[in-house]
Amino acid sequence: MVADARRADGADPGACLIMQATAGLTTKRIRVASHDGNWFSAYLALPPRLPAPGIVMVAEIFGVNPPLRMCADDFAGRGYAVLAPDMFWRMERDVELGYDKESYQRAYAFHKAFDYEIGVRDATSAIEALRAMPECTGKVGLTGFCLGGTFAYLAAARCPVEAAAGYYGTRIQNFLADAPKISKPLIQHFGEKDHTTPPEILGPVLDAVRHNPNVTSYVYKDAGHAFANPGRPETYIESVATLAHARTFELFNRTLAQ
Numbered sequence: 130m131v132a133d134a135r136r137a138d139g140a141d142p143g144a145c146l147i148m149q150a151t152a153g154l155t156t157k158r159i160r161v162a163s164h165d166g167n168w169f170s171a172y173l174a175l176p177p178r179l180p181a182p183g184i185v186m187v188a189e190i191f192g193v194n195p196p197l198r199m200c201a202d203d204f205a206g207r208g209y210a211v212l213a214p215d216m217f218w219r220m221e222r223d224v225e226l227g228y229d230k231e232s233y234q235r236a237y238a239f240h241k242a243f244d245y246e247i248g249v250r251d252a253t254s255a256i257e258a259l260r261a262m263p264e265c266t267g268k269v270g271l272t273g274f275c276l277g278g279t280f281a282y283l284a285a286a287r288c289p290v291e292a293a294a295g296y297y298g299t300r301i302q303n304f305l306a307d308a309p310k311i312s313k314p315l316i317q318h319f320g321e322k323d324h325t326t327p328p329e330i331l332g333p334v335l336d337a338v339r340h341n342p343n344v345t346s347y348v349y350k351d352a353g354h355a356f357a358n359p360g361r362p363e364t365y366i367e368s369v370a371t372l373a374h375a376r377t378f379e380l381f382n383r384t385l386a387q
Contacts, residue, residue: 131337134201136187137304140185140196140217143161143164143171143277145238148247148271151384152206153176153206153213154174154175154176154177154202154205154206155170155174155175156172156173156174156175156202156205157175158171158172158173159171159173161212161214161254161255161258162254162258163254164250164251164253164254165250166228167215167276168220169218169222169251169254170214170215170222170223170267171193171212171213171215171255171258172193172197172198172201172212172213173199173211173212173213173257174201174205174210174211174213175205175210175211175264176205176207176208176209176210177205178208179210179263179264180210180263180264180265180267181208181209181210181265181266182208182209182210182265182266182268182269182270182381182385182386183209183210183211183212183259183260183262183265183267183268183269183385184204184209184210184212184214184268184270184271184381185211185212185213185214185227185252185255185256185259185269185271185272185275185284185290185386186200186201186204186211186213186269186270186271186272186273187213187214187216187271187272187273187276187277187280187281187301188216188273188274188275188277189236189274189275189276189277189355189358190226190236190237190239190240190275190276190277191224191225191226191228191232191236192216192223192224192225192226192236193213193214193215193223194225194227194360195227195310195360196358196359196360196361197274197387198213198272199212199356199359200358202225204225204272204352207245207378209381209385210259210262210264212255212258212259213229213256214251214252216243216248216249216251216252216276216277216280217239217243218249218362219244219251220239220243221239224239224323227358228361234329236254240276241313243276244262244378245279245300245303245304247284248280248284249254249280249283249287249288250273250285252271252280252283252284253287253288253289256269256271256284256288256289256290257289260289261297266284267386268291268384268386269289269290269291269350269385269387270290270291270292270293270381270384270385271279271284271288271290271292271293271294271297272278272292272293272294272296272381273295273296273298273378274295274296274297274355274357274358275297275298275299275354275355276298276299276300277295277296277298278295278296278297278298278299278301278317278318279295279298279300279301280295280298280340281294281295281296281315281317282295282298282301282304282307282315282317283304283307283312283313283380284288284313285311285313285314285344286307286308286311286312287310289306290313291313291314291384291385292313292314292315292381293314293315293316294314294315294316294317294318294376294380294381295315295316295318295320296318296357297318297320297323297325297326297355297357298317298319298353299325299327299354302326302330302333302334302373305306305334305337306331308338308341308344308363309341311338311341311343311344312343313343314380315338315341315343315344315345316344316345316346316347316376316377316380317338317344317345317346317347317379318347318349318357318373318376319331319346319347319348319349320348320349320352320353320354320356320369321336321348321349321350321351321352322351322352322353323331323352323353323354324353324354325354326354331341331348335348348355349366349369349372349373352366352369356369357369357370357373357374358371360367363369
């Protein structure tokens, strides 16, 4: 069941690092120029038919790891050019963690030290890089999970995207002042039993966007954090993930179509 909470290093930045064909897709590791003259890596998944609408996909705090790349491939298989940037690069390049105890500790440490304000600039660099690629139609949306869910919220308010869809954003409560600034269509997906957004946090988050017609928020009954990550079987709920993705794709199909 779903409760509809309608509250509404001098290297060439363009150098290809890794390239392979995956089930009709083309995947690459590329370098993206940052706003301040540096670069960061990103995983790019391209569908067979190009150019395609673009989606920047921001990972959980575990980085662009195998489950995130599989998700990027899935979105690409649905006809999108997907770019997943390395968001922790200013602390350590190419962070890619699992879900064991040590990985959780490292992920929490990275997240604690992470600067969201600079991260918004890096996300914008990724958006602009994807938009400029000949493989992209020029229309770009942003989606993300956990840390990336917060970036979807911020992107709809601050970044040059057509639309955004966020899954279980964990720090939105720190940016409630951005709620009235959201001018692009935004979908937010939350789990009712998410320990990172208990009622005392989720309530104000939903209330902040209650009167913004650009925002639609969904709270999924009995779902917890990371319900859309099949790489975490202890939290993954296929039926909820399928429904949430269907809503995300409806949004992107509508807003990113030519």
